[in-house]
Amino acid sequence: MFEKSTALFPVKERYCFLSHCAVSPLYIGAASAAAGFQQSMVEGGLTTLSTFIDLLPRFRDGFAALMRTRPEQVSFVHSTAEALGQLANGYPFAPGDQIVSYVHEYPSNHFPWAIQQRRGVELILLPNRNPLNSFAAEERPMGWSLDELERVCGPKTRVVAISHVQFTSGYAADLVALGSFCRERGIDLIIDAAQSLGCLPLYPEAWGISAVAASGWKWLLGPKGAAVLYTSEELREKLTPVLAGPGMMRQQFDYLDHRWNPFSDGRLFEYSTLPWDHVAAFAVIVEDIFHRYSIEAIRDEVFRLQDLFLAHLDRERYRPLCFDALHRSGILSIDVEREAETLVKQLARRNVIVTERAGYVRVAPHFYLDDEQVITAARCFNELAARG
Known part of the structure; x- marks a missing residue:
């Protein structure tokens, strides 16, 4: 097969x-696509760009199909940390609001939320729990308890920020149950999927997930410095942009039009020039691999x-x-x-x-x-x- x-x-x-949980080998078709874009820039620079106008739509269509969502919910970003930083810093937190996460999260899904404490937000970290009865309890990271998460979430909980798969132990969250819990309580569930997208099913709209961020150089077999972001329309309506540039504006190439007129879809996070060779690589990966299988x-x-x-x-x-x-x-x-x-x-x-x-x-x-x-x-x- x-x-x-x-x-x-x-x-x-x-x-x-x-070691596809670290930095994976780049898929050869993606390397060829990236090299093809660079060669075109060598030969013609600006004059060749129009031939690549379909890259972003292909990228969005491909990842939308992978996550069973709509293309307008998908954004190209550079890393999980950049994506989660935009979400955390743009979220309308008020003093006393709460974020729930796990004590052993990867730094890209810890620091963006930790710095919200200077806004008076409380960061609640779920303690390490051992779900393996046959394995001696130790201090090393393993997992966390959904029952415990449900106990600590209250009326002030605004966000649950958790990895789909923990990078140390490989413990995977039950996103169906977690998403259902958060959706019923109006909590935004924000998922770091760096260790799952491209390996495990992840369907944010069906599962009640507000955002998914995933770096492209692990299970997606993509280029280092490229990542994908899913956001729901409801989450985007809450956010205040924290990074700004011409790429996110409806007036696009009319650079003397300085009206604040950003897109309301996933382009809201594509604030400036994109690495088009990386976009080309991603477009080929989803078509060759994740559409085929x-x-x-x-x-x-x-x-x-x-x-x-x-x-x-x-x-x-x-x-x-x-x-x-x-x-x-x-x-x-x-x-x-x-x-x-x-x-x-x-x-x-x-x-x-x-x-x-x-x-x-x-x-x-x-x-x-x-x-x-x-x-x-x-x-x-x-x-x-x-x-x-």
């Missing part, structure tokens, strides 16, 4: 790449590859964090008996690429890997453990 050739994914010629099929293949890895892993020496189906993600984090950073380096010398976070070794295969690669990676883990 899946096209897994080295022609499309040349990284396979040298590496077993199991359903996100459910991609998720199932990622989980199958994880299960194959686990079937060959020495479970006497390694303790994987195996969450139940509701909280499973593309990240399989493994507790190791030895120095995690040392193990990562030793695996890299065998061309098996993984990463370490919070003492866990993270194994994150994507759909294009072969079974033999995953089995070989597990055997490398076992051989290194046997050598001590």
Whole structure:
């Protein structure tokens, strides 16, 4: 079913790449599209731009289809931090309002909300909780409790800002249940999807999510410095723009028209010049990969590859964090008996690429890997453990 050739994914010629939760190899079709734009700029500069007028509509159409939303809800941004910074700083908080998040969030989904405390907003951080009865409770990050979140949310709670998938442990939120809870109480649910979009289904309109931000260089296999933002119309109506430029204005290229007349759709966040080579890359990625394969099929293949890895892993020496189906993600984090950073380096010398976070070794295969690669990676883990 899946096209897994080295022609499309040349990284396979040298590496077993199991770190799509970090910085992924760029999809070759995206690289070609970006290079094609740059070559056109070399040859003609301004004179060639009109030939790329369809890039943004293709980008918006593609990601709208991926998230089952409308193109006008989609924005091109440069990073998750930029997207969440615009939302947090533009949100109409009043002193005493509350934001609920998790104590071990990734910095891009922590600092934009933390600085709202200078506006008199209270930031409530859910404590770390261990959902694995078979796994000894430790201080290292694991997950959080939906019951606890529901208890701390009150009449002053305006925003719940949480990652779909926690970058350390791989713990995935039940967004259907969380979205339903927030929608019933008029709370804006804002999701950092850097570790899920491109791997797990994510349907913000159906699930009651106000905003989704995701960097493009992880599961989306896109260029570094490119990201996507979904916002609901209701959320945009609340916000005050904190970044401004000609790109967000209805008058567009009439640069002497200084009226404040911004778009009300997703273009509100595209305030200035975009990196068009990145837009070209994204447009090709969604068309070649995420239109060709359903996100459910991609998720199932990622989980199958994880299960194959686990079937060959020495479970006497390694303790994987195996969450139940509701909280499973593309990240399989493994507790190791030895120095995690040392193990990562030793695996890299065998061309098996993984990463370490919070003492866990993270194994994150994507759909294009072969079974033999995953089995070989597990055997490398076992051989290194046997050598001590």
